[in-house]
Amino acid sequence: MEREYYKKLxxxxxxxxxxxxxxxLLILGAVIYYQFSQSYYTKIMEDMKTLAENRSSSIDLFLxxxxxxxxxxxxxxxxEKLRDEAFLGKxxxxxxxxxxxxxxxxxxxxxGGHLAYVGPYYALMKSANYKNEDxxxxxxxxxxxxxxxxxxxxxxxxxxxxxxxxxxxxxxxLRATINSDxxxxxxxxxxxxxxxxxxxxxxNDILQTKPRFGGAVxxxxxxxxxxxxxxxxxxxxxxxGDEGLFAVGIIKAKKxxxxxxxxxxxxxxxxxxxxSLMVLIALGxxxxxxxxxxxxxxxxxxxxxxxxxxxxxxxxxALQESKxxxxxxxxxxxxxxxxxxxxxxxxxxxxxxxxxxxxxVSGNENFQEIAAAVDKIEYHINRARTITHRLxxxxxxxxxxxxxxxxxxxxxxxxxxxxxxxxxxxxxIKADYxxxxxxxxxxxxxxxxxxxxxxxxxxxxxxxxxxxxxxxxHLAKNNEIGIEISDSGPGIPREMLNKIFDxxxxxxxxxxxxxxxxxxxxxxxxxxxxxIMVASAEDQGTxxxxxxxxx
Amino acid sequence: xxxFKVLIVDDELDYLETIVxxxxxxxxxxxxxxxxxxxxxxxxxxxxxxxxxxxxxxxxDGIETLREIKKRKPLTEVIMLTGHASVESGIQGMQLxxxxxxxxxxxxxxxxxxVRQAYARKLVQEGQGSH
Numbered sequence: 001m002e003r004e005y006y007k008k009l010x011x012x013x014x015x016x017x018x019x020x021x022x023x024x025l026l027i028l029g030a031v032i033y034y035q036f037s038q039s040y041y042t043k044i045m046e047d048m049k050t051l052a053e054n055r056s057s058s059i060d061l062f063l064x065x066x067x068x069x070x071x072x073x074x075x076x077x078x079x080e081k082l083r084d085e086a087f088l089g090k091x092x093x094x095x096x097x098x099x100x101x102x103x104x105x106x107x108x109x110x111x112g113g114h115l116a117y118v119g120p121y122y123a124l125m126k127s128a129n130y131k132n133e134d135x136x137x138x139x140x141x142x143x144x145x146x147x148x149x150x151x152x153x154x155x156x157x158x159x160x161x162x163x164x165x166x167x168x169x170x171x172x173x174l175r176a177t178i179n180s181d182x183x184x185x186x187x188x189x190x191x192x193x194x195x196x197x198x199x200x201x202x203x204n205d206i207l208q209t210k211p212r213f214g215g216a217v218x219x220x221x222x223x224x225x226x227x228x229x230x231x232x233x234x235x236x237x238x239x240x241g242d243e244g245l246f247a248v249g250i251i252k253a254k255k256x257x258x259x260x261x262x263x264x265x266x267x268x269x270x271x272x273x274x275x276s277l278m279v280l281i282a283l284g285x286x287x288x289x290x291x292x293x294x295x296x297x298x299x300x301x302x303x304x305x306x307x308x309x310x311x312x313x314x315x316x317x318a319l320q321e322s323k324x325x326x327x328x329x330x331x332x333x334x335x336x337x338x339x340x341x342x343x344x345x346x347x348x349x350x351x352x353x354x355x356x357x358x359x360x361v362s363g364n365e366n367f368q369e370i371a372a373a374v375d376k377i378e379y380h381i382n383r384a385r386t387i388t389h390r391l392x393x394x395x396x397x398x399x400x401x402x403x404x405x406x407x408x409x410x411x412x413x414x415x416x417x418x419x420x421x422x423x424x425x426x427x428x429i430k431a432d433y434x435x436x437x438x439x440x441x442x443x444x445x446x447x448x449x450x451x452x453x454x455x456x457x458x459x460x461x462x463x464x465x466x467x468x469x470x471x472x473x474h475l476a477k478n479n480e481i482g483i484e485i486s487d488s489g490p491g492i493p494r495e496m497l498n499k500i501f502d503x504x505x506x507x508x509x510x511x512x513x514x515x516x517x518x519x520x521x522x523x524x525x526x527x528x529x530x531x532i533m534v535a536s537a538e539d540q541g542t543x544x545x546x547x548x549x550x551x
Numbered sequence: 552x553x554x555f556k557v558l559i560v561d562d563e564l565d566y567l568e569t570i571v572x573x574x575x576x577x578x579x580x581x582x583x584x585x586x587x588x589x590x591x592x593x594x595x596x597x598x599x600x601x602x603x604x605x606x607x608x609x610x611x612d613g614i615e616t617l618r619e620i621k622k623r624k625p626l627t628e629v630i631m632l633t634g635h636a637s638v639e640s641g642i643q644g645m646q647l648x649x650x651x652x653x654x655x656x657x658x659x660x661x662x663x664x665x666v667r668q669a670y671a672r673k674l675v676q677e678g679q680g681s682h
Contacts, residue, residue: 347573392654
């Protein structure tokens with residue numbers, strides 16, 4: 001019943017502690033994680049956007065540079081010089097020396113035929129006519145033209161730039177083929193991590209560069225259609241159930257769009273790591289709290305149980321004391337009530353005896369009978385008196401009284417009580433009382449209770465065949481009386497030694513000891529201003545030493 | 552005939568009457584009263600040497616009576632008699648100047664011996680007083 005109650009209480013306390021510490025911990029963790037992941041995600045997106053802008057402006061710059069080179073060339077050198085293939089070859093070499101991006105150069109007249117050509121496909125190109133090509137017409141009308149990437153005659157991805165020049169009444173076009181490897185190189189720099197990808201698409205979502213994963217030039221892009229994007233942006237989009245982080249940059253020189261794709265698993269790894277770390281820390285925290293809750297609750301419960309026991313013991317003692325006090329009062333009352341009539345009877349008997357001494361009575365034939373009867377009455381009055389006086393003695397012992405006493409005498413009386421029991425068990429009680437022991441003011445009955453208790457325990461500990469030594473001495477230094485009671489019993493194991501004064505601690509069989517004896521003795525000795533100590537070793541017996549102040 | 556005057560105070564009339572009779576039979580000049588008040592009256596009237604006083608009495612009890620006796624005639628010796636071995640009231644009585652305290656029932660000869668001792672002390676103290 002009690003155990004059940006404590007168990008319930010235990011759970012209640014532990015669960016309360018857990019609830020009140022784990023819930024805030026989890027909320028804190030969740031909030032921090034949420035905030036962190038939000039800002040981390042934003043930062044990644046921001047970074048991707050910056051990267052896309054950066055890369056696309058690099059490409060823009062590259063294109064603008066090529067266009068400027070061609071425009072400068074076309075406008076500063078007259079056609080007459082340029083159509084000389086030797087001169088054009090020199091110019092091409094100078095251009096090539098600075099960058100390998102130009103594959104060939106051609107001068108085309110307004111009829112679409114080559115006036116001059118420098119490059120690896122001389123025969124093929126020289127005979128080609130562009131008059132009806134879209135690019136040629138666009139270049140002629142707008143002045144500058146940049147093509148999308150195409151495979152061309154050579155089946156290599158490339159694109160062309162054309163600059164048209166009007167000289168007087170005739171026009172001509174400077175056309176250059178640009179190696180799209182350069183574009184590939186710039187875009188490749190945006191392949192982040194192991195899973196990152198980047199590529200350029202044209203206005204129809206056709207790949208202009210080879211993506212890292214899945215796809216080839218001039219095929220549709222392996223990503224959502226960003227071809228109509230007009231501003232740099234970044235977002236997370238799922239493609240066929242696969243999450244991807246996308247950022248786009250706009251290439252202004254040629255309405256191309258740079259698409260950067262990153263794998264969230266790549267990019268968000270630190271975040272995921274943080275998440276698992278947080279979960280781990282939270283679990284550790286919860287475990288620590290749980291251990292702490294269990295430990296503190298256990299010690300609290302132990303404290304409580306000890307307190308309950310102490311309370312029960314002191315209640316038991318108070319009850320015992322009040323019982324004895326009541327019994328004492330009753331005994332005193334009975335003795336008093338009997339003593340008075342006894343006194344009257346005694347006096348009457350005495351009066352009869354007095355009368356019997358008179359001469360006139362001694363002649364009566366029943367004189368002897370009467371005298372004998374009166375003697376008997378006096379004898380039995382004495383007997384009754386002894387009993388009532390003993391009762392009164394008992395009553396006096398029950399009341400907490402202070403009297404001047406000799407501890408040796410009390411010990412002797414206590415031993416006398418147990419002598420029979422000891423003799424029966426063949427236990428010898430040896431006494432070594434100090435003859436000069438000073439008298440002290442204390443309570444005989446309570447002292448006797450202590451001595452009886454310890455002697456009783458000693459006899460029980462020995463069982464059969466053994467010795468009990470009693471010793472008293474006066475310790476002048478502290479003005480104390482020391483009483484030593486040692487037995488030749490089996491001793492008390494070390495681990496039990498500090499428990500023997502605890503209430504309800506007993507080594508006796510169930511029903512034989514209450515476990516209160518030594519506890520009560522302890523409190524009595526304390527109440528009388530003394531101390532009680534125990535020394536014991538297994539197989540070497542036990543010695544109780546009690547000190548009482550001389551008062 | 553003893554030379555001293557004894558007063559016995561006890562509310563137990565049978566006891567009082569018998570003990571008075573027995574002491575008179577032993578030629579003691581003794582009288583008995585049954586309460587503290589009467590004891591004080593008798594004290595004023597006949598100045599007994601030794602008073603045997605029951606501790607427990609209705610009305611004025613033994614201790615109070617003792618106190619009053621010692622106030623009025625301090626040299627009067629008082630022997631406390633009790634049916635109850637109340638150590639406290641005994642000690643209290645001694646502190647208030649009682650000669651001794653005895654527990655009922657008590658053998659008459661023992662009582663008489665105590666009375667003689669009490670009277671002897673009274674004589675000593677009177678002797679000192681007269682010097």
